[in-house]
Amino acid sequence: MKNQSMRINKILVCCGPGCLSNDSLDIYEALKNKIESDKPYISIETTVKATGCHGFCEIGPLIKFLPLDFFYCNVKVSDVEEIYQKTIKNGEIIERLLYHDQNSNQKIKSPEEAGFYKGQKKIALRNVGEIDPLSIDDYMKRGGYKALKKALLKSTTEQIISEVEESGLRGRGGAGFPTGFKWRQCAQMQNFPKYIICNGDEGDPGAFMDRSILEGDPHSIIEGMVIGAYAVDSHSGFMYIRDEYFLAIKNMTKALEQARNYGYLGQDILGSGYDFDIQIVRGGGAFVCGESTALMASIEGRVGEPRAKYIRSVEKGLWDKPTVLNNVETWANIPVIINEGASRFKSIGTAQSPGTKVFSLVGKVKNTGLIEVPMGMTLRQIIYDIGGGIALNKKFKAVQTGGPSGGCIPEQLLDLKVDFDSLDKAGSMMGSGGMIVMDETTCMVDVAKYYLAFLSEESCGKCVPCREGIRRILVILEDICNGRAQDEDLDLLIEICETVQATALCGLGKTAPNPVITTIKYFKDEYIAHIRDKRCPAGVCKELTIYSIDKDKCKSCGLCAKNCPSSAIKQEQSKIFTIDQTKCTKCGACVDICNFHAVKIGGALACR
Amino acid sequence: MENQQDFQYTRQISQQYPQDKRFLLAILQDIQKEYNYLPRESLYMVQEYMDIPLAKLYSMATFYKALSLKPKGRYIIKVCDGTACHIRASQTLTDEISKILKIAPGQTTSDGRFSLETVNCLGSCAAAPVIVVNDRFYGKVTPSMVKTIIDEYGGIYS
Numbered sequence: 001m002k003n004q005s006m007r008i009n010k011i012l013v014c015c016g017p018g019c020l021s022n023d024s025l026d027i028y029e030a031l032k033n034k035i036e037s038d039k040p041y042i043s044i045e046t047t048v049k050a051t052g053c054h055g056f057c058e059i060g061p062l063i064k065f066l067p068l069d070f071f072y073c074n075v076k077v078s079d080v081e082e083i084y085q086k087t088i089k090n091g092e093i094i095e096r097l098l099y100h101d102q103n104s105n106q107k108i109k110s111p112e113e114a115g116f117y118k119g120q121k122k123i124a125l126r127n128v129g130e131i132d133p134l135s136i137d138d139y140m141k142r143g144g145y146k147a148l149k150k151a152l153l154k155s156t157t158e159q160i161i162s163e164v165e166e167s168g169l170r171g172r173g174g175a176g177f178p179t180g181f182k183w184r185q186c187a188q189m190q191n192f193p194k195y196i197i198c199n200g201d202e203g204d205p206g207a208f209m210d211r212s213i214l215e216g217d218p219h220s221i222i223e224g225m226v227i228g229a230y231a232v233d234s235h236s237g238f239m240y241i242r243d244e245y246f247l248a249i250k251n252m253t254k255a256l257e258q259a260r261n262y263g264y265l266g267q268d269i270l271g272s273g274y275d276f277d278i279q280i281v282r283g284g285g286a287f288v289c290g291e292s293t294a295l296m297a298s299i300e301g302r303v304g305e306p307r308a309k310y311i312r313s314v315e316k317g318l319w320d321k322p323t324v325l326n327n328v329e330t331w332a333n334i335p336v337i338i339n340e341g342a343s344r345f346k347s348i349g350t351a352q353s354p355g356t357k358v359f360s361l362v363g364k365v366k367n368t369g370l371i372e373v374p375m376g377m378t379l380r381q382i383i384y385d386i387g388g389g390i391a392l393n394k395k396f397k398a399v400q401t402g403g404p405s406g407g408c409i410p411e412q413l414l415d416l417k418v419d420f421d422s423l424d425k426a427g428s429m430m431g432s433g434g435m436i437v438m439d440e441t442t443c444m445v446d447v448a449k450y451y452l453a454f455l456s457e458e459s460c461g462k463c464v465p466c467r468e469g470i471r472r473i474l475v476i477l478e479d480i481c482n483g484r485a486q487d488e489d490l491d492l493l494i495e496i497c498e499t500v501q502a503t504a505l506c507g508l509g510k511t512a513p514n515p516v517i518t519t520i521k522y523f524k525d526e527y528i529a530h531i532r533d534k535r536c537p538a539g540v541c542k543e544l545t546i547y548s549i550d551k552d553k554c555k556s557c558g559l560c561a562k563n564c565p566s567s568a569i570k571q572e573q574s575k576i577f578t579i580d581q582t583k584c585t586k587c588g589a590c591v592d593i594c595n596f597h598a599v600k601i602g603g604a605l606a607c608r
Numbered sequence: 609m610e611n612q613q614d615f616q617y618t619r620q621i622s623q624q625y626p627q628d629k630r631f632l633l634a635i636l637q638d639i640q641k642e643y644n645y646l647p648r649e650s651l652y653m654v655q656e657y658m659d660i661p662l663a664k665l666y667s668m669a670t671f672y673k674a675l676s677l678k679p680k681g682r683y684i685i686k687v688c689d690g691t692a693c694h695i696r697a698s699q700t701l702t703d704e705i706s707k708i709l710k711i712a713p714g715q716t717t718s719d720g721r722f723s724l725e726t727v728n729c730l731g732s733c734a735a736a737p738v739i740v741v742n743d744r745f746y747g748k749v750t751p752s753m754v755k756t757i758i759d760e761y762g763g764i765y766s
């Protein structure tokens with residue numbers, strides 16, 4: 001497939017977290033070295049860039065070629081030589097590296113043709129994966145800092161706030177509070193100094209959206225923050241970023257420096273006479289620090305305990321001064337709203353939830369990745385059209401949204417529209433954007449237990465309902481999973497959940513029962529199976545599961561015995577393999593490895 | 609191990625920051641990074657430098673997950689227990705490692721070589737379940753791979 005007229009001038013190597021862990025940085029370095037070392041001898045005008053997440057993590061590492069807009073997937077360092085010789089020098093496409101879409105059974109060249117990218121709409125992620133995050137020029141080439149100029153040089157603060165209000169933008173950190181309204185309230189305070197904060201704590205244990213923006217397009221957040229600061233008349237901002245996100249901190253530090261050098265940050269921004277600067281604060285790894293008041297306590301150098309919210313942060317926030325705190329994704333939306341106007345923004349999404357939302361779509365879907373979709377898209381469209389359906393062609397069971405504060409949504413609600421209010425109504429919430437797909441091999445009681453174990457660890461312990469209540473809920477869930485629970489325990493569980501919901505001090509406690517309440521609501525039969533039949537239908541809860549080998553299906557290949565880390569599988573004289581229950585740790589290795597589905601997962605009263 | 613020179617470094621770290629309470633977390637994080645834990649002697653020095661009670665440092669050290677009062681092993685095995693990894697059976701990996709190393713998550717082997725930790729999403733959910741040893745990444749790990757991975761780092765001494 002040779003194409004002489006084909007000239008590639010830009011190669012974008014995905015260096016998002018997923019691809020990085022598959023050596024994409026080595027691929028980038030190797031490509032770059034190849035091109036650099038040949039440059040003096042042949043004329044190559046191609047530049048290689050290490051970018052943020054391209055989104056389609058499932059088939060990473062990814063490389064995109066511009067301007068022809070085709071991409072390679074599952075690239076290895078050993079492919080670099082061939083890519084260089086054939087694709088870069090000769091414009092040949094290497095079939096083998098193209099993405100094979102299983103659902104349509106087609107080789108796909110351009111991202112636009114892939115089901116995964118088709119339904120997406122990128123606003124917050126507009127530059128992520130398209131630019132080198134360490135280059136402010138790349139950002140500016142794509143319209144970066146235009147909004148800042150428009151805001152600072154051509155608009156009044158009132159115009160900016162009205163525009164944001166008019167856009168209907170709601171906070172992307174979880175609660176969906178109207179951003180423009182928050183800004184207006186803060187702008188009205190006559191108490192100085194005022195502060196601006198970006199919440200980059202991303203506490204949801206199963207998500208990486210904010211990280212991808214922080215790493216992949218730091219300037220969009222900076223630009224949003226300067227505009228917000230100018231609108232409410234603040235001169236000092238903070239970015240609270242999780243310490244584990246060292247690449248995000250590194251890229252952001254560099255971006256802040258560049259923005260200062262270009263006069264977009266610091267003193268006398270764009271010659272307007274307005275000063276504003278941003279400092280990075282590294283988070284200490286506590287989920288509750290994502291809560292606004294706890295986060296402020298943490299910036300002040302205290303332990304991150306929240307306070308009751310009868311006084312609002314816009315009035316008394318950081319150091320008791322008026323403060324606007326917004327999520328990473330919220331900030332990244334601001335420049336687009338200012339540039340393109342509120343009505344354009346409002347035309348995307350739904351009336352009550354305009355715009356888009358970024359999700360990390362993970363779990364048992366075929367296409368794991370980072371996606372951005374218009375609000376109002378249904379869960380089914382997200383999971384089946386973009387996500388490609390359930391992996392290994394198993395049966396869908398539930399989708400979890402909203403992280404530890406959210407809930408599990410069952411199959412009958414798959415046509416639910418994804419927006420703030422619809423998800424709330426289903427008992428879950430938008431949250432910051434984790435979307436975890438679960439199949440028939442996921443145990444819903446175990447999922448509830450997982451979140452509650454997380455929350456009991458993360459509860460700061462300040463208020464009793466949260467500290468003690470979550471622990472009691474967890475103990476009951478553990479009993480259920482271990483086969484020790486009685487029927488009455490379910491009622492007790494619901495009662496404690498309702499109490500914690502009603503009485504906890506901060507959002508962590510108030511929403512902590514959600515995973516339990518929604519799983520009981522939609523998957524009560526699974527709880528009953530655990531409690532009455534002492535059986536875990538998904539085969540996850542070890543105490544309630546027994547593995548055995550089906551004599552009729554077993555072909556005596558011995559693969560299971562070889563792969564059993566506990567040496568629990570032995571061949572009897574009769575050549576039949578059996579599992580020694582005293583040695584079996586129920587890790588499931590044999591189930592996964594058997595080609596003949598001969599390992600049976602049984603629940604049994606006998607386990608008790 | 610903890611010689612004079614070491615603590616000189618603590619002093620250097622602290623003095624990079626103004627004596628303002630809001631830099632406390634950052635100072636402790638830097639010390640943690642340098643020593644892999646917060647040595648008692650370093651805490652005394654920070655206490656003196658910042659002029660705050662030791663109890664306050666202790667409350668910070670126990671509240672924030674990134675900080676640890678106990679030394680960590682040479683090889684830190686992090687098992688991702690983010691949601692995506694959890695529902696792809698990361699727990700069985702933790703169990704298997706616990707069984708081999710005879711330590712629970714959060715502990716370090718008595719010879720100081722291995723620490724076991726569970727962590728939140730590492731952003732590589734497509735490769736779930738995921739293990740990271742120091743900076744080396746392992747994806748789609750199965751229980752039967754665990755022993756081989758530990759052996760790469762010298763395995764357990766019997």
Ligand SMILES: Cc1cc2nc3c(=O)[nH]c(=O)nc-3n(C[C@H](O)[C@H](O)[C@H](O)COP(=O)(O)O)c2cc1C
Binds near residue numbers: 287
């Ligand atoms: C327990 C708890 C954890 C939270 N974690 C986060 C987080 O990790 N990231 C985030 O942006 N917001 C988080 N929030 C929401 C924040 O309190 C706050 O509402 C949000 O950052 C405001 O920004 P927004 O209006 O732009 O959404 C959390 C809230 C609670 C109660």
Ligand code: FES
Binds near residue numbers: 690692
């Ligand atoms: S949950 Fe383990 S990498 Fe995301």
